[in-house]
Amino acid sequence: MASWAELLSGAEPGEHVVQLYGDDDRLLCRNVGRYLAKGLRRGDGLIVIATPEHTSAIARQIVEECPGATFDAAHVAGRLVMLDAEQTLARLLLDGRPDATRFRSVVGEVIASVRGRAATGSVRAFGEMVSLLWDAGGHDDATRLEELWNGILADSCCSLFCAYRLDLLHHVGHAASLHPIIASHDHVLAGCNTLLSGGRRHRMGKSSTVSS
Numbered sequence: 310m311a312s313w314a315e316l317l318s319g320a321e322p323g324e325h326v327v328q329l330y331g332d333d334d335r336l337l338c339r340n341v342g343r344y345l346a347k348g349l350r351r352g353d354g355l356i357v358i359a360t361p362e363h364t365s366a367i368a369r370q371i372v373e374e375c376p377g378a379t380f381d382a383a384h385v386a387g388r389l390v391m392l393d394a395e396q397t398l399a400r401l402l403l404d405g406r407p408d409a410t411r412f413r414s415v416v417g418e419v420i421a422s423v424r425g426r427a428a429t430g431s432v433r434a435f436g437e438m439v440s441l442l443w444d445a446g447g448h449d450d451a452t453r454l455e456e457l458w459n460g461i462l463a464d465s466c467c468s469l470f471c472a473y474r475l476d477l478l479h480h481v482g483h484a485a486s487l488h489p490i491i492a493s494h495d496h497v498l499a500g501c502n503t504l505l506s507g508g509r510r511h512r513m514g515k516s517s518t519v520s521s
Contacts, residue, residue, distance in 0.1 A: 313498050317344040317470070322431050323463035325455075327490065328498040331476035336501060338363060341435045342370020344470050349375050349383055352428030356419060356467075357391040358436040364391050367435070388426040390419060398438040407442075407454045413461070420465045432467040440473045448486045455493035476500070 311319070316326060317340060330337040341363075345355050349371065357364055368391070372380050383389035401411045424432045436458070442451040451473075458469055473490065491497055497505040 313340070313496075313504055314343070316496055316504075318347050320344065320433065320468040320470070322466040322468055324468040325459060325462060325494050326468075326470050326496045326498070327494045328470070328472045329475045329490075329500070330472055331474065331500065334363065334366075334474070337472055338366035339370055340498075341367050341470060341472075343374060345433055345435065346371045346374030348431075348433035349379060349389070354420075354423035354427035354432040355383065355389040356423055356432060356434040356436075357389075358394050358397050358434070358438055359391070360394050360437065363437065364393075386426055388423060390423055392419070394436070394438050394441055398441055401438070401454070405450075407450055407457060409457060409460075412454075412457045416458075417461055417465070420461070420467050424466060430466055432465065433470070434467055435470045435472075437472050439471055440475075443473055443475065448489075452489040452493065455490070459493060 320326065328337055328340060341357075345357070345367065348355055357367060359367065368380070380389070384391075397415065400415045401407050403411060420432055420434070424430060439451045439454050442448075442454060455471075458471075461467070462469055471494075491505060499505055
């Protein structure tokens with residue numbers, strides 16, 4: 310199995326990965342920044358749907374990886390779009406639940422807009438709206454939103470990196486609620502160095518220790 314860094318660097322349209330990061334989000338922001346910086350360097354469109362704190366940290370990481378002028382130019386050109394996760398999530402909900410029509414209208418239109426400005430015709434996205442739903446106790450809603458993302462990724466030439474503020478070791482007794490998360494992704498990084506094969510392409514439970 311490839312390392313997490315290799316998986317992020319080589320993420321292809323339609324691929325869906327997730328990081329479970331617990332209370333320490335520094336590794337998360339570093340990984341997201343590197344994933345997006347790789348796309349920026351090769352001409353992909355970039356979408357960030359995150360909390361304000363993570364948006365700032367991710368932006369700093371991208372600038373560390375790429376020249377600041379490149380980051381600014383992409384932002385001005387509309388090839389890099391940063392959205393507030395809570396505000397964007399509110400636009401997707403109908404009667405408090407993720408709605409397919411609203412998702413296609415809001416997220417689908419953003420992807421199409423950014424993709425149209427990308428030199429490669431591909432998009433790399435990061436989102437943590439699912440984490441907001443999970444934190445609020447909406448485990449089924451988080452799973453539903455993951456399914457909506459999976460339904461749009463391949464057709465939109467978009468890969469997705471998402472994240473949950475979740476420590477896998479503290480949820481070993483909640484396998485039933487965790488299974489849909491694993492099953493919705495191609496690869497899962499749990500903690501600092503445990504890489505799981507997700508259920509979209511592999512059986513749940515295969516794991517290896519990797520270098521992040």
